[in-house]
Protein backbone atom coordinates (compact mmCIF):
# COMPACT_ATOMS: atom_id res chain seq x y z
CA UNK A 1 0.00 0.00 0.00
CA UNK A 2 2.96 2.32 0.47
CA UNK A 3 1.33 3.61 3.63
CA UNK A 4 3.44 6.57 4.76
CA UNK A 5 5.28 5.89 8.01
CA UNK A 6 3.87 8.93 9.81
CA UNK A 7 0.28 7.88 9.05
CA UNK A 8 1.04 4.33 10.16
CA UNK A 9 2.41 5.69 13.41
CA UNK A 10 -0.82 7.56 14.15
CA UNK A 11 -2.93 4.49 13.36
CA UNK A 12 -0.82 2.14 15.48
CA UNK A 13 -2.14 3.59 18.74
CA UNK A 14 -5.49 4.89 20.01
CA UNK A 15 -6.56 8.52 20.17
CA UNK A 16 -8.01 8.16 23.68
CA UNK A 17 -8.24 5.35 26.21
CA UNK A 18 -10.49 5.80 29.23
CA UNK A 19 -10.44 3.41 32.16
CA UNK A 20 -12.97 4.06 34.91
CA UNK A 21 -14.01 2.40 38.12
CA UNK A 22 -17.67 1.37 38.15
CA UNK A 23 -18.79 0.84 41.75
CA UNK A 24 -21.91 -1.26 42.20
CA UNK A 25 -23.91 -1.76 45.40
CA UNK A 26 -25.16 -5.37 45.21
CA UNK A 27 -28.68 -6.33 46.29
CA UNK A 28 -27.23 -7.92 49.42
CA UNK A 29 -25.61 -4.62 50.44
CA UNK A 30 -22.04 -5.58 49.49
CA UNK A 31 -19.94 -3.43 47.14
CA UNK A 32 -18.27 -4.55 43.91
CA UNK A 33 -15.90 -2.19 42.08
CA UNK A 34 -15.78 -3.26 38.42
CA UNK A 35 -13.41 -1.74 35.85
CA UNK A 36 -14.90 -0.13 32.74
CA UNK A 37 -13.19 0.95 29.51
CA UNK A 38 -13.79 3.05 26.44
CA UNK A 39 -11.15 3.23 23.74
CA UNK A 40 -11.45 5.66 20.83
CA UNK A 41 -9.05 4.43 18.20
CA UNK A 42 -9.37 6.87 15.30
CA UNK A 43 -11.98 9.51 14.47
CA UNK A 44 -10.67 10.97 11.22
CA UNK A 45 -13.75 9.80 9.27
CA UNK A 46 -16.39 10.80 11.83
CA UNK A 47 -17.61 10.33 15.40
CA UNK A 48 -16.29 7.23 17.17
CA UNK A 49 -18.56 4.20 16.95
CA UNK A 50 -18.46 0.81 18.61
CA UNK A 51 -20.12 -1.60 20.99
CA UNK A 52 -20.03 -2.17 24.74
CA UNK A 53 -19.39 -5.66 26.10
CA UNK A 54 -19.91 -6.90 29.62
CA UNK A 55 -17.66 -9.88 30.15
CA UNK A 56 -15.51 -11.36 32.91
CA UNK A 57 -12.49 -11.39 30.55
CA UNK A 58 -12.91 -7.88 29.07
CA UNK A 59 -9.71 -5.90 29.48
CA UNK A 60 -8.08 -2.79 28.10
CA UNK A 61 -5.97 -4.65 25.56
CA UNK A 62 -8.95 -6.53 24.11
CA UNK A 63 -11.05 -3.36 23.96
CA UNK A 64 -8.15 -1.59 22.25
CA UNK A 65 -7.90 -4.28 19.55
CA UNK A 66 -11.66 -4.26 18.99
CA UNK A 67 -11.69 -0.44 18.77
CA UNK A 68 -9.13 -0.54 15.95
CA UNK A 69 -11.22 -3.20 14.21
CA UNK A 70 -14.15 -0.74 14.27
CA UNK A 71 -12.03 1.92 12.55
CA UNK A 72 -11.37 -0.49 9.67
CA UNK A 73 -14.96 -1.76 9.63
CA UNK A 74 -16.63 1.66 9.41
CA UNK A 75 -14.13 2.68 6.71
CA UNK A 76 -14.69 -0.50 4.68
CA UNK A 77 -18.46 0.02 4.81
CA UNK A 78 -17.86 3.70 3.97
CA UNK A 79 -19.84 4.91 7.00
CA UNK A 80 -19.09 8.40 8.38
CA UNK A 81 -17.68 7.05 11.66
CA UNK A 82 -14.41 6.31 13.37
CA UNK A 83 -13.72 3.31 15.57
CA UNK A 84 -14.23 2.72 19.30
CA UNK A 85 -15.08 -0.05 21.72
CA UNK A 86 -15.90 -0.31 25.39
CA UNK A 87 -16.79 -2.70 28.10
CA UNK A 88 -16.94 -3.61 31.73
CA UNK A 89 -14.97 -6.45 33.24
CA UNK A 90 -17.84 -8.26 34.95
CA UNK A 91 -19.96 -11.38 34.40
CA UNK A 92 -23.50 -9.99 33.96
CA UNK A 93 -25.00 -13.46 34.53
CA UNK A 94 -24.23 -12.94 38.21
CA UNK A 95 -26.24 -9.68 38.37
CA UNK A 96 -29.93 -8.98 39.00
CA UNK A 97 -31.77 -6.63 36.62
CA UNK A 98 -31.55 -3.85 39.20
CA UNK A 99 -27.81 -4.38 39.54
CA UNK A 100 -27.35 -4.44 35.76
CA UNK A 101 -29.26 -1.18 35.42
CA UNK A 102 -27.33 0.50 38.21
CA UNK A 103 -23.99 -0.62 36.75
CA UNK A 104 -24.96 0.63 33.29
CA UNK A 105 -26.08 4.05 34.56
CA UNK A 106 -22.91 4.56 36.59
CA UNK A 107 -20.81 3.56 33.59
CA UNK A 108 -22.73 5.89 31.25
CA UNK A 109 -22.35 8.87 33.59
CA UNK A 110 -18.65 8.27 34.17
CA UNK A 111 -18.01 8.24 30.40
CA UNK A 112 -20.55 10.85 29.31
CA UNK A 113 -17.96 13.62 28.88
CA UNK A 114 -16.30 11.71 26.01
CA UNK A 115 -19.55 10.51 24.39
CA UNK A 116 -22.30 12.13 22.32
CA UNK A 117 -24.18 11.97 19.02
CA UNK A 118 -21.32 13.75 17.23
CA UNK A 119 -18.52 12.51 19.48
CA UNK A 120 -18.79 8.79 20.29
CA UNK A 121 -21.85 6.54 19.93
CA UNK A 122 -21.94 3.18 21.79
CA UNK A 123 -24.00 0.15 20.72
CA UNK A 124 -24.71 -3.37 22.03
CA UNK A 125 -22.11 -6.12 21.90
CA UNK A 126 -21.51 -9.32 23.85
CA UNK A 127 -23.92 -9.58 26.83
CA UNK A 128 -25.48 -6.17 26.26
CA UNK A 129 -28.80 -5.62 24.52
CA UNK A 130 -31.51 -3.07 23.68
CA UNK A 131 -32.55 -2.76 27.34
CA UNK A 132 -28.97 -1.95 28.39
CA UNK A 133 -28.79 0.67 25.61
CA UNK A 134 -32.09 2.19 26.83
CA UNK A 135 -30.67 2.62 30.37
CA UNK A 136 -27.44 3.96 28.92
CA UNK A 137 -29.27 6.48 26.72
CA UNK A 138 -31.49 7.57 29.61
CA UNK A 139 -28.50 8.16 31.90
CA UNK A 140 -26.67 10.11 29.16
CA UNK A 141 -29.82 12.15 28.41
CA UNK A 142 -30.31 12.97 32.10
CA UNK A 143 -27.10 14.96 31.92
CA UNK A 144 -27.17 16.29 28.34
CA UNK A 145 -30.89 16.49 27.45
CA UNK A 146 -32.84 13.98 25.33
CA UNK A 147 -30.31 12.52 22.88
CA UNK A 148 -31.44 9.27 21.25
CA UNK A 149 -28.66 9.54 18.62
CA UNK A 150 -26.04 9.17 21.38
CA UNK A 151 -26.56 5.38 21.47
CA UNK A 152 -27.71 2.81 18.88
CA UNK A 153 -29.27 -0.62 19.24
CA UNK A 154 -32.07 0.89 21.35
CA UNK A 155 -35.57 -0.58 21.73
CA UNK A 156 -37.94 0.52 18.95
CA UNK A 157 -40.03 2.49 21.50
CA UNK A 158 -36.99 4.64 22.34
CA UNK A 159 -35.80 5.51 18.85
CA UNK A 160 -34.47 2.11 17.85
CA UNK A 161 -34.68 1.21 14.17
CA UNK A 162 -36.83 -1.68 12.94
CA UNK A 163 -34.31 -4.13 11.49
CA UNK A 164 -31.33 -3.16 13.67
CA UNK A 165 -31.56 -6.14 16.00
CA UNK A 166 -31.36 -8.60 13.11
CA UNK A 167 -28.90 -6.51 11.08
CA UNK A 168 -25.61 -8.23 11.94
CA UNK A 169 -26.78 -11.80 11.32
CA UNK A 170 -28.95 -10.80 8.37
CA UNK A 171 -26.13 -8.72 6.91
CA UNK A 172 -23.76 -11.67 7.22
CA UNK A 173 -26.12 -13.70 5.07
CA UNK A 174 -26.40 -10.85 2.52
CA UNK A 175 -22.61 -10.97 2.22
CA UNK A 176 -22.69 -14.76 1.77
CA UNK A 177 -25.38 -14.38 -0.91
CA UNK A 178 -23.16 -11.92 -2.79
CA UNK A 179 -20.22 -14.33 -2.43
CA UNK A 180 -22.32 -17.26 -3.62
CA UNK A 181 -23.29 -15.35 -6.76
CA UNK A 182 -19.64 -14.59 -7.47
CA UNK A 183 -18.49 -18.16 -6.83
CA UNK A 184 -21.38 -19.77 -8.71
CA UNK A 185 -22.67 -21.45 -5.54
CA UNK A 186 -26.29 -22.45 -4.96
CA UNK A 187 -27.01 -21.98 -1.25
CA UNK A 188 -29.95 -24.40 -1.27
CA UNK A 189 -29.08 -27.40 0.86
CA UNK A 190 -25.64 -26.07 1.82
CA UNK A 191 -24.52 -27.32 5.25
CA UNK A 192 -24.09 -24.50 7.76
CA UNK A 193 -22.55 -24.73 11.25
CA UNK A 194 -22.96 -21.80 13.66
CA UNK A 195 -20.86 -21.39 16.81
CA UNK A 196 -22.66 -19.08 19.27
CA UNK A 197 -26.44 -18.70 19.18
CA UNK A 198 -26.77 -15.15 20.49
CA UNK A 199 -27.84 -12.09 18.53
CA UNK A 200 -25.52 -12.63 15.56
CA UNK A 201 -25.59 -16.43 15.36
CA UNK A 202 -29.32 -16.86 15.79
CA UNK A 203 -30.23 -14.27 13.15
CA UNK A 204 -27.68 -15.68 10.72
CA UNK A 205 -29.12 -19.17 11.29
CA UNK A 206 -32.66 -17.92 10.68
CA UNK A 207 -31.70 -16.20 7.44
CA UNK A 208 -29.69 -19.20 6.18
CA UNK A 209 -32.66 -21.47 6.89
CA UNK A 210 -35.00 -19.02 5.09
CA UNK A 211 -32.77 -19.30 1.99
CA UNK A 212 -33.06 -23.08 2.01
CA UNK A 213 -29.61 -23.80 3.46
CA UNK A 214 -29.37 -26.58 6.08
CA UNK A 215 -28.29 -25.41 9.55
CA UNK A 216 -26.85 -28.73 10.73
CA UNK A 217 -25.23 -27.68 14.02
CA UNK A 218 -25.29 -24.76 16.47
CA UNK A 219 -23.81 -24.14 19.90
CA UNK A 220 -23.84 -21.75 22.81
CA UNK A 221 -21.65 -21.53 25.87
CA UNK A 222 -23.37 -24.60 27.37
CA UNK A 223 -22.93 -27.02 24.46
CA UNK A 224 -23.82 -27.89 20.88
CA UNK A 225 -26.57 -29.73 19.01
CA UNK A 226 -26.53 -31.46 15.61
CA UNK A 227 -29.09 -32.73 13.14
CA UNK A 228 -27.71 -33.81 9.78
CA UNK A 229 -31.05 -33.22 8.07
CA UNK A 230 -31.15 -29.66 9.41
CA UNK A 231 -32.09 -28.29 12.83
CA UNK A 232 -35.43 -26.63 13.50
CA UNK A 233 -34.07 -23.08 13.75
CA UNK A 234 -37.40 -21.55 14.81
CA UNK A 235 -37.58 -24.11 17.63
CA UNK A 236 -34.08 -23.16 18.72
CA UNK A 237 -34.95 -19.47 18.70
CA UNK A 238 -38.07 -20.14 20.81
CA UNK A 239 -36.01 -22.09 23.36
CA UNK A 240 -33.29 -19.46 23.58
CA UNK A 241 -35.64 -16.47 23.71
CA UNK A 242 -37.25 -18.05 26.78
CA UNK A 243 -33.83 -17.87 28.47
CA UNK A 244 -32.83 -21.48 27.67
CA UNK A 245 -29.80 -23.00 26.00
CA UNK A 246 -29.74 -24.60 22.55
CA UNK A 247 -28.95 -27.86 24.38
CA UNK A 248 -32.49 -27.81 25.81
CA UNK A 249 -34.43 -27.99 22.52
CA UNK A 250 -37.04 -30.67 22.36
CA UNK A 251 -36.79 -31.23 18.58
CA UNK A 252 -34.68 -33.91 16.91
CA UNK A 253 -30.97 -33.52 17.62
CA UNK A 254 -27.87 -35.17 19.05
CA UNK A 255 -25.49 -33.35 21.41
CA UNK A 256 -22.00 -32.38 20.29
CA UNK A 257 -19.01 -30.98 22.18
CA UNK A 258 -17.97 -27.36 21.64
CA UNK A 259 -14.57 -28.26 20.16
CA UNK A 260 -15.96 -31.02 17.98
CA UNK A 261 -18.52 -28.65 16.44
CA UNK A 262 -15.73 -26.40 15.11
CA UNK A 263 -14.28 -29.22 13.02
CA UNK A 264 -17.53 -30.65 11.61
CA UNK A 265 -17.64 -31.18 7.89
CA UNK A 266 -19.73 -28.40 6.36
CA UNK A 267 -19.86 -25.86 3.57
CA UNK A 268 -20.09 -22.74 5.76
CA UNK A 269 -18.75 -22.37 9.30
CA UNK A 270 -19.88 -19.22 11.12
CA UNK A 271 -17.96 -18.53 14.34
CA UNK A 272 -20.37 -16.08 16.03
CA UNK A 273 -19.37 -16.29 19.70
CA UNK A 274 -16.15 -14.66 20.89
CA UNK A 275 -12.63 -14.01 19.62
CA UNK A 276 -9.93 -16.67 19.11
CA UNK A 277 -12.32 -19.54 18.30
CA UNK A 278 -10.06 -20.85 15.52
CA UNK A 279 -6.42 -20.98 16.55
CA UNK A 280 -3.34 -22.87 15.42
CA UNK A 281 -4.60 -25.74 17.61
CA UNK A 282 -7.74 -26.47 15.58
CA UNK A 283 -7.27 -24.68 12.22
CA UNK A 284 -5.80 -27.76 10.53
CA UNK A 285 -8.93 -29.73 11.46
CA UNK A 286 -11.50 -27.17 10.27
CA UNK A 287 -13.51 -29.04 7.64
CA UNK A 288 -15.50 -26.15 6.14
CA UNK A 289 -15.18 -24.78 2.60
CA UNK A 290 -15.68 -21.23 3.88
CA UNK A 291 -15.36 -19.58 7.28
CA UNK A 292 -17.58 -16.51 7.66
CA UNK A 293 -16.54 -14.45 10.67
CA UNK A 294 -19.69 -13.46 12.54
CA UNK A 295 -17.74 -12.68 15.71
CA UNK A 296 -14.95 -10.14 15.91
CA UNK A 297 -11.51 -11.66 15.52
CA UNK A 298 -12.57 -15.32 15.78
CA UNK A 299 -9.57 -16.50 13.71
CA UNK A 300 -6.07 -15.82 15.06
CA UNK A 301 -3.38 -14.67 12.59
CA UNK A 302 -1.60 -18.05 12.85
CA UNK A 303 -4.85 -19.90 12.16
CA UNK A 304 -5.58 -17.57 9.25
CA UNK A 305 -2.34 -18.65 7.56
CA UNK A 306 -3.14 -22.34 8.12
CA UNK A 307 -6.63 -21.93 6.64
CA UNK A 308 -5.23 -20.03 3.65
CA UNK A 309 -2.62 -22.75 3.00
CA UNK A 310 -5.38 -25.35 3.08
CA UNK A 311 -7.52 -23.39 0.61
CA UNK A 312 -10.28 -22.60 3.13
CA UNK A 313 -11.76 -19.24 2.19
CA UNK A 314 -12.30 -16.73 5.02
CA UNK A 315 -14.79 -13.86 4.80
CA UNK A 316 -13.29 -11.43 7.35
CA UNK A 317 -15.13 -9.96 10.31
CA UNK A 318 -14.94 -6.34 9.18
CA UNK A 319 -16.96 -7.33 6.13
CA UNK A 320 -19.04 -10.29 7.35
CA UNK A 321 -20.39 -8.69 10.54
CA UNK A 322 -20.42 -5.11 9.19
CA UNK A 323 -24.22 -5.25 9.04
CA UNK A 324 -24.35 -4.37 12.74
CA UNK A 325 -22.63 -1.03 12.48
CA UNK A 326 -24.32 -0.32 9.14
CA UNK A 327 -27.67 -0.85 10.88
CA UNK A 328 -26.49 1.40 13.69
CA UNK A 329 -25.68 4.07 11.13
CA UNK A 330 -29.25 3.86 9.79
CA UNK A 331 -30.59 4.16 13.35
CA UNK A 332 -28.36 7.17 14.04
CA UNK A 333 -29.42 8.98 10.84
CA UNK A 334 -33.09 8.30 11.64
CA UNK A 335 -32.64 9.71 15.17
CA UNK A 336 -30.95 12.84 13.84
CA UNK A 337 -33.68 13.37 11.24
CA UNK A 338 -36.40 12.30 13.70
CA UNK A 339 -37.84 10.17 10.94
CA UNK A 340 -38.47 6.43 11.03
CA UNK A 341 -37.89 4.15 8.03
CA UNK A 342 -39.92 1.04 7.38
CA UNK A 343 -37.99 -2.20 7.91
CA UNK A 344 -38.11 -3.03 4.17
CA UNK A 345 -36.16 0.15 3.42
CA UNK A 346 -33.69 -0.64 6.18
CA UNK A 347 -33.05 -4.14 4.82
CA UNK A 348 -32.80 -2.95 1.22
CA UNK A 349 -30.18 -0.30 2.11
CA UNK A 350 -28.34 -2.84 4.28
CA UNK A 351 -28.21 -5.34 1.42
CA UNK A 352 -26.99 -2.69 -1.06
CA UNK A 353 -24.15 -1.51 1.17
CA UNK A 354 -22.93 -4.95 2.17
CA UNK A 355 -23.09 -6.38 -1.30
CA UNK A 356 -21.23 -3.40 -2.68
CA UNK A 357 -18.56 -3.76 0.05
CA UNK A 358 -18.23 -7.46 -0.81
CA UNK A 359 -17.75 -6.65 -4.51
CA UNK A 360 -15.05 -4.07 -3.70
CA UNK A 361 -13.22 -6.58 -1.49
CA UNK A 362 -13.50 -9.44 -3.97
CA UNK A 363 -12.32 -7.17 -6.83
CA UNK A 364 -9.34 -5.95 -4.80
CA UNK A 365 -8.49 -9.52 -3.76
CA UNK A 366 -8.58 -10.69 -7.38
CA UNK A 367 -6.59 -7.69 -8.67
CA UNK A 368 -3.85 -8.11 -6.08
CA UNK A 369 -3.94 -11.90 -5.62
CA UNK A 370 -4.49 -11.44 -1.89
CA UNK A 371 -6.90 -12.87 0.67
CA UNK A 372 -10.25 -11.23 1.33
CA UNK A 373 -8.93 -10.15 4.72
CA UNK A 374 -5.91 -8.38 3.28
CA UNK A 375 -8.03 -6.81 0.56
CA UNK A 376 -10.62 -5.59 3.10
CA UNK A 377 -7.92 -4.13 5.35
CA UNK A 378 -6.14 -2.38 2.51
CA UNK A 379 -9.35 -0.69 1.27
CA UNK A 380 -10.17 0.42 4.82
CA UNK A 381 -6.65 1.56 5.66
CA UNK A 382 -6.48 3.55 2.45
CA UNK A 383 -9.67 5.46 3.33
CA UNK A 384 -8.61 6.15 6.91
CA UNK A 385 -5.13 7.23 5.84
CA UNK A 386 -6.60 9.72 3.35
CA UNK A 387 -8.89 11.18 6.02
CA UNK A 388 -6.00 11.45 8.50
CA UNK A 389 -4.05 13.46 5.89
CA UNK A 390 -7.01 15.62 4.84
CA UNK A 391 -7.80 16.47 8.46
CA UNK A 392 -4.22 17.59 8.86
CA UNK A 393 -3.45 15.22 11.73
CA UNK A 394 -0.03 14.49 10.27
Ligand code: NAD
Nearest residue numbers: 125126127168196197198199200220221273295296321324
Ligand atom coordinates in the same frame (compact mmCIF):
# COMPACT_ATOMS: atom_id res chain seq x y z
P1 NAD B 1 -24.41 -12.49 22.35
O1 NAD B 1 -24.00 -12.27 23.76
O2 NAD B 1 -25.82 -12.18 21.94
O3 NAD B 1 -24.15 -14.03 21.94
C1 NAD B 1 -22.97 -14.71 22.15
C2 NAD B 1 -23.27 -16.22 22.01
O4 NAD B 1 -22.05 -16.96 22.03
C3 NAD B 1 -24.14 -16.78 23.13
O5 NAD B 1 -25.05 -17.71 22.56
C4 NAD B 1 -23.13 -17.52 24.01
O6 NAD B 1 -23.71 -18.55 24.77
C5 NAD B 1 -22.21 -18.05 22.94
N1 NAD B 1 -20.87 -18.48 23.38
C6 NAD B 1 -20.02 -17.88 24.23
N2 NAD B 1 -18.90 -18.61 24.36
C7 NAD B 1 -19.06 -19.71 23.58
C8 NAD B 1 -18.27 -20.83 23.28
N3 NAD B 1 -17.07 -21.00 23.82
N4 NAD B 1 -18.74 -21.76 22.40
C9 NAD B 1 -19.94 -21.61 21.83
N5 NAD B 1 -20.75 -20.56 22.08
C10 NAD B 1 -20.31 -19.63 22.94
O7 NAD B 1 -23.36 -11.69 21.46
P2 NAD B 1 -23.52 -11.17 19.97
O8 NAD B 1 -24.01 -9.76 20.01
O9 NAD B 1 -24.26 -12.18 19.15
O10 NAD B 1 -21.99 -11.11 19.53
C11 NAD B 1 -21.29 -12.27 19.10
C12 NAD B 1 -20.01 -11.83 18.40
O11 NAD B 1 -20.33 -11.02 17.29
C13 NAD B 1 -19.04 -11.02 19.24
O12 NAD B 1 -17.72 -11.32 18.85
C14 NAD B 1 -19.36 -9.60 18.85
O13 NAD B 1 -18.27 -8.72 19.06
C15 NAD B 1 -19.67 -9.77 17.38
N6 NAD B 1 -20.50 -8.72 16.80
C16 NAD B 1 -21.73 -8.43 17.30
C17 NAD B 1 -22.50 -7.45 16.69
C18 NAD B 1 -23.91 -7.12 17.14
O14 NAD B 1 -24.56 -6.31 16.49
N7 NAD B 1 -24.44 -7.73 18.19
C19 NAD B 1 -21.99 -6.75 15.59
C20 NAD B 1 -20.74 -7.08 15.11
C21 NAD B 1 -20.01 -8.06 15.72
